[in-house]
Amino acid sequence: MSKFKYVLLGNSAAAIAAAEAIRANDKKGTIAIVSAEDSYAYSPALTTYYISGAIAAERVFYRKKDFYDSLKIKTFLGKPAVSLNKKNKTVELDNNEKISYEKLLIATGGAPKKPDIKGAGLKGVFTLRTMDDAEKIKERAANAKNAVVLGGGLVGLRAAYALHQLGLKITVVVGSKNILSQNLDEQAAQMMQNWLKEKHFNILTETNVAAIEGKTEVKSVKLGDGSKLDAEMVIIGKGVAPNASFAKEAGLEVDRGIVVNDEQRTNDANIYAAGDVAQGYDKLLKKKVVNAIWPVAVDQGRVAGSNMAGAKAKYDGSFAMNSVDFFGLTAQSMGISRPKNPKDYEIIEKSEPAKNIYRKLVLKDDVLVGAVLIGDVDRSGILTSLINDGTKVSDFKEGLKGDEISYMFLPKNIRDKKIGVS
Numbered sequence: 119m120s121k122f123k124y125v126l127l128g129n130s131a132a133a134i135a136a137a138e139a140i141r142a143n144d145k146k147g148t149i150a151i152v153s154a155e156d157s158y159a160y161s162p163a164l165t166t167y168y169i170s171g172a173i174a175a176e177r178v179f180y181r182k183k184d185f186y187d188s189l190k191i192k193t194f195l196g197k198p199a200v201s202l203n204k205k206n207k208t209v210e211l212d213n214n215e216k217i218s219y220e221k222l223l224i225a226t227g228g229a230p231k232k233p234d235i236k237g238a239g240l241k242g243v244f245t246l247r248t249m250d251d252a253e254k255i256k257e258r259a260a261n262a263k264n265a266v267v268l269g270g271g272l273v274g275l276r277a278a279y280a281l282h283q284l285g286l287k288i289t290v291v292v293g294s295k296n297i298l299s300q301n302l303d304e305q306a307a308q309m310m311q312n313w314l315k316e317k318h319f320n321i322l323t324e325t326n327v328a329a330i331e332g333k334t335e336v337k338s339v340k341l342g343d344g345s346k347l348d349a350e351m352v353i354i355g356k357g358v359a360p361n362a363s364f365a366k367e368a369g370l371e372v373d374r375g376i377v378v379n380d381e382q383r384t385n386d387a388n389i390y391a392a393g394d395v396a397q398g399y400d401k402l403l404k405k406k407v408v409n410a411i412w413p414v415a416v417d418q419g420r421v422a423g424s425n426m427a428g429a430k431a432k433y434d435g436s437f438a439m440n441s442v443d444f445f446g447l448t449a450q451s452m453g454i455s456r457p458k459n460p461k462d463y464e465i466i467e468k469s470e471p472a473k474n475i476y477r478k479l480v481l482k483d484d485v486l487v488g489a490v491l492i493g494d495v496d497r498s499g500i501l502t503s504l505i506n507d508g509t510k511v512s513d514f515k516e517g518l519k520g521d522e523i524s525y526m527f528l529p530k531n532i533r534d535k536k537i538g539v540s
Contacts, residue, residue: 274355
């Protein structure tokens with residue numbers, strides 16, 4: 119049995135950040151990285167750019183083999199962990215190999231949700247989460263004319279956009295009233311939906327899929343009303359769930375994700391979690407949630423790795439942020455962008471549909487807590503900073519209502535802080 123001081127389950131943003139933090143604080147402790155994927159670290163967000171041909175495969179990867187050697191990391195790639203024994207401090211891999219640890223990080227990310235649809239196992243039906251998925255989709259698309267995407271969220275639409283760039287006819291089937299319903303409010307989602315339709319996306323909302331049809335390979339998608347869509351390939355983009363099942367089986371506290379404290383520690387003193395699998399504190403919602411975005415994974419991984427190596431680090435919380443760009447039109451959302459009880463918030467809106475410009479700011483007790491932006495996003499960093507700092511905006515609220523947001527309408531003391539003037 120191999121023995122390591124630190125074992126990191128995962129090989130993406132959180133695990134890589136943790137490894138770097140560990141090595142910064144412990145130059146000699148042995149480190150192992152265990153990953154289900156047989157590849158070096160890459161950015162999943164770039165896989166659709168690879169599918170479309172916008173970037174080469176090597177640009178998807180952000181760490182190479184010499185990274186692991188330089189940090190003296192032993193890798194177990196293509197060997198997923200299947201079980202955890204907290205008492206014995208061991209992890210078992212799918213080849214029955216066991217690895218022992220003193221400190222363990224679980225950064226296993228998420229897995230695509232797979233709805234129970236007849237025909238989902240046919241050749242030509244895909245989910246998109248890994249580089250291997252992207253390779254298979256790209257290969258299939260080379261000989262396809264029609265693609266159907268199930269789901270109107272970020273993953274589904276990014277996949278649809280990539281296939282459209284390759285010349286395929288795209289139909290997006292969405293069960294809800296609008297695309298991006300988990301990220302944008304109704305007005306912003308409708309604006310983006312109209313934009314995509316102008317670019318020849320066929321978008322079917324409030325529509326259910328009855329079956330994916332074909333003998334061995336997909337040929338069509340049957341809708342709930344009995345109509346059919348030709349399809350040589352289907353992408354299922356129905357969301358992602360944290361890869362936390364084996365952690366729950368081992369007795370760790372799991373809600374939607376693995377519950378952690380501000381040190382990224384679980385309910386086991388020797389086990390940490392970070393990234394898309396971790397459920398940590400959301401500073402706006404004031405509760406623990408899974409915020410599955412890259413910057414959060416990096417920050418949580420850094421905090422986890424520092425604490426695993428004996429340094430003292432705290433994670434003060436995150437909030438939701440998302441950004442997409444289709445055909446040059448950008449949509450961003452941050453924080454509480456779709457409050458459940460709008461009457462409890464102050465909403466400032468600016469809408470110019472003819473110019474594809476929309477701005478919604480959400481305030482609570484004169485503090486900016488959320489925003490939605492379409493088109494005019496150049497100063498979104500100012501809004502993100504105000505949200506993150508919990509800045510009172512009462513002295514410059516009128517400036518937020520103007521045509522252009524800039525540092526100039528901020529009070530001097532806040533402006534100087536933002537731009538680094540001492």
